[in-house]
Amino acid sequence: MARKATIIGGGVIGGGWAARFLLSGWDVAVFDPDPEAPRKIGEVLANARAALPALADVPMPAEGCLTFASSIPEALEGAEYVQESVSERLELKHRVYAQIQAVAPNVPLGSSTSGFKPSTLQQDAVNPSTIFVAHPFNPVYLLPLAELVPSAKNDPDIIEKAKEILREIGMFPLHVRKEIDAHIADRFLEAVWREALWLVKDGIATTEEIDDAIRMGFGLRWGQMGLFETYRIAGGEAGMKHFMAQFGPCLSWPWTRLMDVPEFNDDLVDLIAGQSDAQSGAYSIRELERIRDQNLIGFLRVLKERNWGAGKVLLDHDARRRDVMPDPSPDSAAPMTFAHLQVLPGWIDYNGHMTESRYLFASSETCDAFLRHIGAGMDYVAGGFSYYTAESHILHAGEARLGDRLTGSVQVLGADEKRLHLFIRIRRGDDLVASVEQMLLHVDMKAGKACAAMPCVLERLMPIAEAHAALPRPDTAGRHVGQRSR
Template sequence: MKAAIIGGGVIGGGWAARFLLNGWDVAVFDPDPEAPRKLGEVLANARAALPALSDAPMPDNGSLTFASNLKEAVQNADYIQESVSEDLALKHRVYAEIQHAAPDTPLGSSTSGFKPSELQQGALNPASIFVAHPFNPVYLLPLAEIVPSIKNDPKLVESAKEILREIGMFPLHVRKEIDAHIADRFLEAVWREALWLVKDGIATTEEIDEAIRMGFGLRWGQMGLFETYRIAGGEAGMKHFLEQFGPCLTWPWTRLTDVPEFNDELVDLIAGQSDAQSGQHSIRELERIRDRNLIGFLRVLKDSNWGAGRVLLEHDARRRATAPDPSPDTAAPMVMAHMQVLPGWIDYNGHMTESRYLFASSETSDAFLRHIGAGMDYVAGGHSYYTAETHIMHLGEAKLGDRLTGSVQVLGADEKRLHVFIRIEKDGAPVATLEQMLLHVDMAKGRACPAAPEVLARLGAIRDAHAALPRPETAGRHVGHQTGRGKS
């Protein structure tokens, strides 16, 4: 699959990274001679960040090319994303050239303000042009506002939405076109009020940012606006909230219908305060800080299957569904998990902390249990494998950003017991091994019992295939036990 990215700035570069890291080939056209350098820096940040959100194997990166013209960029593309400047005449010229070469290819625009009907004016094929408005950083934030007009082909729009889901995005279908779509209308309102607060000397840029990130911004990130206010209404819910706070709408709390004069004095005031607030960091440093914080926040949401975290879980499930089934017939342990060392996994020495080796082992064994039919549906039926004993050996170091794989070798299995050897590896070399004994348990009775026949059938086939594998040298080793290599 190929995506054509027209415009390689911050947004276009984010789109390119999102497609590339999800296995798409990408052709970029941007006349700026600095575009390859700028996009390369965005891509480096994306490579350090996006895989940290995935608990399923990432595909191999697609190929990246810089086209010398628009025709070359869009040739044989399955999807086109335009991210040029917010100049309607410029966009019309770009679309005319694109559609001369690829009139029927889905063409999404990153525009934050123009309506699709405006973009489609004079187009060779208006039915294929629509708004696909993302948020920065595009490679981490899932939202893309999809805005069609009455001239759009509904099938093409649905196809484009499915493409975006495949690369881990959340296409929000805006049913009626409107200036600035949905999200930017909120942002514009907040931005306008913030400018007044600074201009009137009520708050600095830093104080306004603190009010957002220390308070309602944290709530909005997981529950949005209406769900947050529903809770604020207490047990009586949203109706009570509206009855209690509705009269406030008539009070002169805000100046949203008025706009401060946008002059050099206001620009210097805002820019000066912003420099004092954040000028000690370069833009790239701020991007990396932002990305690390977003990863941590999104991982928490993913753990609770909430908000944007639900999108990440669904994307993992898509990847797992299309991944080849691990085969027990090869003369090698079964690779069951792909992971990346995250900021929260690091100890004071800068290495992956001990508890995270156990977590990596758990991710690997959980994937194996799902593979044999003993996943969460099985647990819901009242049966599960419990870990009875674990022995861990630390053989190497894992640091921030390192990619890890977890593999399973079955050393033995019967109706009630499962004996496995787990390897956690980096670049093909083990950083830890864990030997585990698991017991199959009737959860209601709290005691061991035989596993279901279908689970035993799959497990038995793997056990028999793994019987031909060499037994790990350290299997059965206890703490301090000498190995054949004379090491303790």
């Protein structure tokens, strides 16, 4: 049975939370009195479906069920977690919490607030120990950070449970040790925002020039190293102490106007809005969101390839989900299923089908899982031995499209001490999408030549090969290119 989250407030942030939970396999109930909430969340969810799976290298869980409740008590039925994302009005939040805790006083209740401290949110609550800040960043379905801020009144077990739930949906819960207004990230952003307003007001830069300064320069550094690690490198071989000694005196220079806020009047609003319209007005908000999402996917996947920053969160999340993937089929007297895959947006070609390289990738994932099963995984490779592919032949029997769930199975056609002959089937349900016939040689990597596999591998491989010898030989095994089907 799917787990359930309740989202109170269906705006941009609430919709992002709903999408994150839904695509992570949770059922989601949303309460928002706005009659447009289903349309708005539907649009956010459509963007999320096109974006979040592109960050994963294992199949996404089956999408949860989305419902829209007519009342808060209805939305809370069976909920394991509640996320409040209503407007930043304290009296409204307190009214919502009273309604929630009248029905579910012990359920973890996170607030998306960007400014209020948890102790402020907890005032006069029925059970303050369950209320905490879980402040995300837009788009919630792509960016992993959630500032998790408790107060002294919070139950530590509730906070740990909330952190685990956030990790389960692929987020990075940053436990803020001491509550403070606006938490960590928004306090930092507010300082940058104030300085930017002055630069525009004083005619030094336009909104576009300021954005260019960020996205063409230090924003790229911050995105993968943050502030202090960036400055540590700026200090050269001498490190952070040298940087502080070199640039510390600048703190007393009148470089910024952070303590002096420009008057927030109609003239300033018109100036900023006009420049922003000229900069970005050619795109609709939905178009800008899709452009943003695709750029973030590219950036995050690069970080993922390097196991760095937010990319490490994605890799860890993949690993967690791999741990709950179905085990290889135990029946060695039949082709054994080893891989469960999903066709992701980055796998699609100009025809809307899975591109050829991804059929080979699916085969490789299946073969690698089989090699791990017989004891020839990465630990074996670290010992200097590996199976190398000597020859492959792929036959396309169908078409896979975006979102299709695929399985990869292995039939051993032959094996001896040095050679491994496999027939791999890639299926969508019962339909064959492709088959890959593969010959592998066992190699001494240091010597650079074929050699006999270690006894520990052969002890696991040969019984499977013997069992598979009784299976019907695939019709297309040994087929040459262009040969007609039988």
